[in-house]
Amino acid sequence: MAIVQAGILAANAHNTQPWRFHVEAQRIALYADHDRHLGAFDPFRREMMLSLGCALENMVQAAALQGLNALIELTPGRLDAGTTTALDRPVAVIRLERGEPATDSSLYDAIARRRTHRGEYDLGQSISAELQAELIDQISDQEGVHTLLYSREDHPGTMKTLGTLMVQATEEIISDREMAADSAAWFRFDPDAIRHHRDGVTLDTVGLSPVRNVLAKLAPAPSPAEADRIWFKRTRDVHVASAPMFGLITVRDLYDQPSALTAGRIWQRIHLWATSHGIAAHPLNMPMERVDREKQLGQAPLTAERLRAFLGEKEWHATFGFRLGYANAPARFSPRRSVDQVVIEA
Secondary structure, X not given: OHHHHHHOOOOOHHHOOOEEEEEOOOEEEEEEOHHHOOHHHOOOOHHHHHHHHHHHHHXXXXXXXXXXXXXXXXXXXXXXXXXXXXXXOOOEXXXXXXXOOOOOOXXXXXXXXXXXXXXXXXXXXXXXXXXXXXXXXXXXXXXXXXEEEEEOOOOXXXXXXXXXXXXXXXXXXXXXXHHHHHHHOOEEOOHHHHHHHOOOEEHHHOOOOHHHHHHHHHOOOOOHHHHHHHHHHHHHHHHHOOOOXXXXXXXXXXXXXXXXXXXXXXXXXXXXXXXXXXXXXXXXXXXXXHHHHXXXXXXXXXXXXXXXXHHOOOOOXXXXXXXXXXXXXXXXXXXXXXXXXXXXXX
């Protein structure tokens, strides 16, 4: 149960917490909770699988601290035809074997402290080349997944281009009323709703200063159009403008389910590593979300072509984007459901 507890503290899209666990003595089966997907925002449940991959990584770290080797079996599946793993089949199974306790607990220790930081980052404090090299070492053992890092000092033009893609995709998302509505459904402005659901994105987690956070809680909830306008403005003027570093996680097959799970594990490890070094982290997945939406609607793959031109190759596809940097203030905790709410019977 301690391993499951670590799993439910993982990063996940919109704090949907789309997981369920079946626990046996030496085996934990991880299931997707398809009632918790993001609709038009994630039509092929690719981001759901990324979220479940994050939970897997946390559980691997928790098992290692107990002296257990976590052997992961990923269930094959395709996402591009809507044929995600059947509801009665797990997306992954962790088999636990006795091993030696982990000698380095830094990633595990970061699990409870990890936060998504949506506030402003300090452009005057860059991530050193030594730390970047250490980060690459942390994530270099996963086949079929590549991680690309771009810093403002070393790649100013690339940073500008990628930032423009992120802002453009955000504008297109809020212009798509179905996408915007399915995203807005997971924002919790009412304290009673937060206590009842224990999920979603709250005002405490959007990166406002303490004073603005208090004022926002006293004000009426914004209309959907106003909330979209605020999100676009913060994406452009805070998230992109203050990012010292962007990153992309790429895969060969964007809609291969095991690849999405593995990419999620990579993101969680990056985020835990960043937390252990006092570095803030924040997903910026808007271009990839537009890729999925254009595919769902049968539209011309404009965003996919923009990303392909950015990457300069056809074999690798961006599945996850993020920013890293040093924040001026700590991020706040997101609500989470309890273990007994996510553990299921056979």
